[in-house]
Amino acid sequence: MVSGITRDWLLSDSPASRSQAAWGRRYRLWLQFRRHGLAMAGLCVIVFVVVVSALAPVLATQNPGAQDLAARLAPPSAAHWLGTDELGRDLFSRLVYGGRITLGMVLAVVVLVAPFGLAVGCVAGYAGGIADKVLMRVTDIFLAFPRLVLALAFVAAMKPGVESAVFAIALTAWPPYARLARAETLTFRNTDFVAAVRLTGASASRIVLRHIAPLCLSSLIVRVTLDMSSIVLTAAGLGFLGMGAQPPSPEWGAMIASARRFLLDEWWVPTIPGLAIFVVSLAFNLLGDGLRDVLDPKQS
Amino acid sequence: MIHVADLRVRFGQNEVVKGVSFSVPRGASFGLVGESGSGKSTILRAFSGLNPAWTGQMTLDGEKLRPKRDKSFFRRVQMVFQDPYGSLHPRQTVDRALSEPLLVHGIADAQPRILRALAEVALPQAVRFRYPHQLSGGQRQRVAIARALMAEPEVLLLDEPTSALDVSVQAEVLNLLADLQQARALTYVMVTHNLAVVTHLCGRVGVMQGGELVEELSAEDLRAGRTKHPHTADLRALTLNLEEPDL
Amino acid sequence: MLVEIKNLSIRFPTPQGESEAVRGVSLSLGQEKLGIVGESGSGKSLTARSILKLLPGNARISADRLAFDGTDVLAASEADMRAIRGRRAGLILQDPKYALNPVMTAGSQIAEAWRAHRPANARAGRKEAAEAAVDLLAQVQIRDPDRVAGAYPHELSGGMGQRVMIAMMLAPSPDLLIADEPTSALDATVQAEILRLVEDLVSSRGMGLILISHDLPLVSHVCDRVAVMYAGQVVEELPAHDLRHARHGYTRGLLECLPSLIHPQKRLQVLNRDPAWLDPIGARG
Numbered sequence: 001m002v003s004g005i006t007r008d009w010l011l012s013d014s015p016a017s018r019s020q021a022a023w024g025r026r027y028r029l030w031l032q033f034r035r036h037g038l039a040m041a042g043l044c045v046i047v048f049v050v051v052v053s054a055l056a057p058v059l060a061t062q063n064p065g066a067q068d069l070a071a072r073l074a075p076p077s078a079a080h081w082l083g084t085d086e087l088g089r090d091l092f093s094r095l096v097y098g099g100r101i102t103l104g105m106v107l108a109v110v111v112l113v114a115p116f117g118l119a120v121g122c123v124a125g126y127a128g129g130i131a132d133k134v135l136m137r138v139t140d141i142f143l144a145f146p147r148l149v150l151a152l153a154f155v156a157a158m159k160p161g162v163e164s165a166v167f168a169i170a171l172t173a174w175p176p177y178a179r180l181a182r183a184e185t186l187t188f189r190n191t192d193f194v195a196a197v198r199l200t201g202a203s204a205s206r207i208v209l210r211h212i213a214p215l216c217l218s219s220l221i222v223r224v225t226l227d228m229s230s231i232v233l234t235a236a237g238l239g240f241l242g243m244g245a246q247p248p249s250p251e252w253g254a255m256i257a258s259a260r261r262f263l264l265d266e267w268w269v270p271t272i273p274g275l276a277i278f279v280v281s282l283a284f285n286l287l288g289d290g291l292r293d294v295l296d297p298k299q300s
Numbered sequence: 301m302i303h304v305a306d307l308r309v310r311f312g313q314n315e316v317v318k319g320v321s322f323s324v325p326r327g328a329s330f331g332l333v334g335e336s337g338s339g340k341s342t343i344l345r346a347f348s349g350l351n352p353a354w355t356g357q358m359t360l361d362g363e364k365l366r367p368k369r370d371k372s373f374f375r376r377v378q379m380v381f382q383d384p385y386g387s388l389h390p391r392q393t394v395d396r397a398l399s400e401p402l403l404v405h406g407i408a409d410a411q412p413r414i415l416r417a418l419a420e421v422a423l424p425q426a427v428r429f430r431y432p433h434q435l436s437g438g439q440r441q442r443v444a445i446a447r448a449l450m451a452e453p454e455v456l457l458l459d460e461p462t463s464a465l466d467v468s469v470q471a472e473v474l475n476l477l478a479d480l481q482q483a484r485a486l487t488y489v490m491v492t493h494n495l496a497v498v499t500h501l502c503g504r505v506g507v508m509q510g511g512e513l514v515e516e517l518s519a520e521d522l523r524a525g526r527t528k529h530p531h532t533a534d535l536r537a538l539t540l541n542l543e544e545p546d547l
Numbered sequence: 548m549l550v551e552i553k554n555l556s557i558r559f560p561t562p563q564g565e566s567e568a569v570r571g572v573s574l575s576l577g578q579e580k581l582g583i584v585g586e587s588g589s590g591k592s593l594t595a596r597s598i599l600k601l602l603p604g605n606a607r608i609s610a611d612r613l614a615f616d617g618t619d620v621l622a623a624s625e626a627d628m629r630a631i632r633g634r635r636a637g638l639i640l641q642d643p644k645y646a647l648n649p650v651m652t653a654g655s656q657i658a659e660a661w662r663a664h665r666p667a668n669a670r671a672g673r674k675e676a677a678e679a680a681v682d683l684l685a686q687v688q689i690r691d692p693d694r695v696a697g698a699y700p701h702e703l704s705g706g707m708g709q710r711v712m713i714a715m716m717l718a719p720s721p722d723l724l725i726a727d728e729p730t731s732a733l734d735a736t737v738q739a740e741i742l743r744l745v746e747d748l749v750s751s752r753g754m755g756l757i758l759i760s761h762d763l764p765l766v767s768h769v770c771d772r773v774a775v776m777y778a779g780q781v782v783e784e785l786p787a788h789d790l791r792h793a794r795h796g797y798t799r800g801l802l803e804c805l806p807s808l809i810h811p812q813k814r815l816q817v818l819n820r821d822p823a824w825l826d827p828i829g830a831r832g
Contacts, residue, residue: 013426021395192381214391541739
């Protein structure tokens with residue numbers, strides 16, 4: 001009964017407040033999104049990983065750092081659900097705690113990168129002229145660096161670790177967002193509705209912040225979601241090369257790196273974190289595809 | 301109220317408005333007709349401040365206009381666009397669109413003003429929190445008109461306000477514009493290609509061709525066929541041919 | 548009969564259930580000019596496009612009979628429809644900008660249309676096709692057909708683009724031309740020229756024409772017969788010269804709410820929509 005009222009309230013044709021209208025719009029998008037089976041699967045996986053990472057202290061059967069050299073490289077069993085690594089640490093517990101590091105890195109990169117790229121792109125696109133040229137050439141310079149190489153150099157110059165890895169990835173991840181936001185801004189800049197806002201006498205910053213940036217947001221969200229998988233991979237790559245999270249922290253890429261010697265005999269030790277990386281990045285990709293279908297204004 | 305003298309607008313090498321002059325007294329309506337590319341919309345955009353690249357003289361109420369306008373100008377002059385689908389922000393509700401001018405100009409009591417504005421353009425209260433895509437073309441154009449009136453301007457620039465609408469809706473919007481002009485003593489400058497529409501709303505009509513104002517005449521003269529320039533006569537003949545094919 | 552439509556219904560699924568956009572429309576067309584007039588959303592475009600089976604993917608269509616020159620369109624396969632579309636029936640759209648390929652010259656697009664629809668036993672060479680294209684451009688009264696043939700769509704004005712579009716549709720010598728708001732993006736002078744051109748071509752080639760528009764006077768000017776659609780139904784069908792004697796309230800309302808150049812009114816009449824207009828009219832014989 002309660003849910004019926006809520007649904008009608010959300011789908012109402014004549015909402016009674018701005019927030020009802022906004023929630024109604026979101027609910028309609030959600031209804032659309034729900035029809036994409038694969039995207040929903042991606043969302044479920046990500047929610048699952050987030051929940052598991054958040055509850056890591058509860059779910060982990062053992063301390064992820066606790067060594068038990070007697071039981072090293074053990075196959076999956078009742079005591080060690082996914083087996084143990086070369087120092088006898090419980091792989092399941094390490095995997096669960098590792099999710100925190102990986103997701104934390106992804107989140108940190110996105111929080112750093114998305115608003116910055118959006119701001120640079122919107123300002124460049126709306127201001128045009130010299131500001132546009134300068135901002136876009138800087139963007140081009142960063143775009144020209146190979147991501148992993150720049151990240152490696154950056155991390156090598158600082159001290160290896162999670163924070164440096166996050167900064168390194170952020171440094172190379174923002175230019176595509178700036179380009180995207182600029183392209184979107186250019187399409188909106190000369191529309192009548194922006195002209196109408198200009199004719200109210202609104203300042204340029206108000207127009208960009210309140211009218212143009214919100215429109216760029218949806219394609220940015222799509223792009224960010226699709227990019228998350230590559231952030232996961234870069235983070236794991238840096239970990240694998242020893243430039244990201246440092247042992248003994250259970251980062252997935254570092255776990256593979258330290259266990260790669262055992263790939264032939266005790267194959268599950270490197271394979272399990274590999275599978276985790278694969279599943280999470282695939283889930284982000286599927287989610288991004290679904291979001292694109294729902295949010296991309298060019299397709300609707 | 302409005303005085304334009306020797307207005308010239310250039311897009312790169314192209315001069316699209318070549319020395320146009322006209323004036324509109326307070327409370328009157330002036331129509332600019334012509335084909336696409338004749339420069340009629342460009343004049344409107346230059347006057348509104350959307351296009352700063354012009355030379356010549358434009359005054360509003362005796363006050364000289366400069367290419368860059370200040371806020372007070374936008375309280376006095378507002379514009380309604382042709383395409384009701386493109387002139388409303390797709391992610392903003394009607395309420396938000398109408399409150400924007402109030403926020404910019406720091407005008408208080410938004411709530412009663414928005415309700416009054418909706419009533420004035422004959423829109424039901426139910427549309428207040430709808431998004432543009434939930435409205436019909438005619439309703440959107442009413443919202444656009446209501447938005448233009450929020451800051452209580454004296455001059456309304458109308459850029460083909462009805463050409464994207466169905467004829468039944470066109471009649472309603474034209475009646476609405478006529479009522480609003482009476483009630484608020486507004487000054488209109490309207491751009492259109494439709495002679496019947498322009499003579500219905502405007503007392504005086506300027507005919508544009510190739511960036512020049514080739515003739516200015518009263519609506520009565522245009523109706524009666526007292527035209528001087530052949531282009532005016534051509535446009536009139538085309539309209540008549542459709543209206544009264546037997547003549 | 549070139550086109551026979553009997554009791555056509557087109558429905559779209561919506562979250563609130565099915566909505567019927569076209570409700571029991573019956574029309575027929577020989578070698579004549581039929582106008583379909585109505586407001587946006589009245590179903591006029593859907594009705595005309597159903598003849599070519601060019602409807603949005605989620606449309607559900609049913610009819611007692613829907614036939615093009617004896618071919619049952621509802622039963623026809625996609626391959627059969629491709630043979631009809633373009634070759635036997637052409638469609639002219641409102642904005643040539645979106646209908647023409649931006650990276651091909653006007654001439655090569657027309658030539659391609661001409662070649663694609665040649666019968667299998669009369670394959671033609673490139674040169675021949677290019678000549679045919681220039682000839683077609685001359686037929687749509689383009690003064691400098693050689694230059695226009697080499698031009699890209701963005702180099703053409705709106706009226707010129709529409710002429711190219713018409714030339715392309717004429718290439719395979721179709722029996723039917725469907726023009727969906729062909730001139731509403733054009734200036735009055737150009738509009739008059741294009742319509743005169745279409746009128747002449749249709750008469751001289753003995754084609755059928757369906758002209759879809761929201762402009763009642765314009766349609767009655769060009770066509771022999773006018774069907775007026777309201778909310779998915781044909782509410783009135785009458786000879787174009789009898790427009791003044793229209794009986795249905797909607798048709799009369801549409802005519803009365805037009806501003807007039809020579810008959811000034813203090814206030815325009817507005818259309819008072821009678822709910823009874825929505826009542827089903829029922830399939831007619």
